Amino acid sequence: MQKRIEIKKTSWNEQQLLLEADSVSFPLDQVSASNQMLVDSDNLAFIYKLETATEFIYVSIKDDFWNDMRQALEDKKAIVLVVDKTALLLTNIEEELGYLIENIRDNANYGEEMERRVNEIF
Template identity: 80%
Template sequence: MQKRIEIKQSSWNEQQLLLEASPVSFPLDGVIASNQMLVDSDNLAFIYKLETASEFLYVSIKDDYWADINQAIQEKKAVVLVTKDVALLLTNMEEEIDYLIENIRDNANYGEEMEKRVNEIF
């Protein structure tokens, strides 16, 4: 079973965008950023992959937070995942988002709604 971390809200400080996660029922000991992202077009979300020594964890960033992600990229601000136990820099975010957006635009394989939302926000 995939372990997912859902973003529940976002906020800003001077240097970074904070993506605040809903509580999780699994430990986040030793979790690191993978520098990789995926697309979940069924749920209109970008997925940032995290790693532990034994598994992957998936941070679901739904379209509600894409405008903030876009602003962070435009302003060259860091994006940080915040949970009760961890604050983790999501590295390589700009490159991964740029790559995904380029692939989603004018590509019906991702679904009409996903393509529409990407074009509206990015």
Template identity: 45%
Template sequence: MKKLYVTQIKDGNPYIAEIAETLDLQITEQLKAGDRMLVDSDHLHFIYILEDETEFYYVMLSQETWPQLKKFREEEAEFVLLLANDYKLTLTNLREELNYLVDNIEGNGNYGEKMEKAVQELFLS
């Protein structure tokens, strides 16, 4: 499993997320959207999963990117990840997964108090 840290998200249609890591073009062409998300409650990240034939890649969406994610949830736009050589990968099912997680985290102590409070303050206010 490799982690890809989103450094910024540009509003628009599509929303464009940029990562800090540089990937080889051959790797990026093999990546597929995983259509699912996880949460890192300790570090306040939403995580979108990408995959190829041999491993998973975690797209780390830190708390600093959440204001753009909140706007994205409210709009009918696509969300793409900018990879090597301007290669773009659409993060399919992101809105649905994000909505599910936000709804599930509300009032759910399993995600930890810190994560629950951060999600409530931004997404549910």
């Protein structure tokens, strides 16, 4: 079964957008950013991939949080995942998200609702 981290809320500090998630049942001490993102059209979410030596962990960022993501991109703020006391910079997210947004615009392959939400927010 694929391990997932669901973003539950966002907050800001001077330099960063914090994507906050509930506790997880697996350790995060060996996790690193993969610099890669996917799209989950069924759940209207962008997925940031984390990795360990043996597996991927998906961080699901649903459309409820896209306005904050857009603002972070516009303001050139870092985007950081926070789970309990662990904070992890989501590297390359600006480039990956920009690529996905451009690819989804006017592209029905991602589903009408995904395309509509991306066009509304970004």
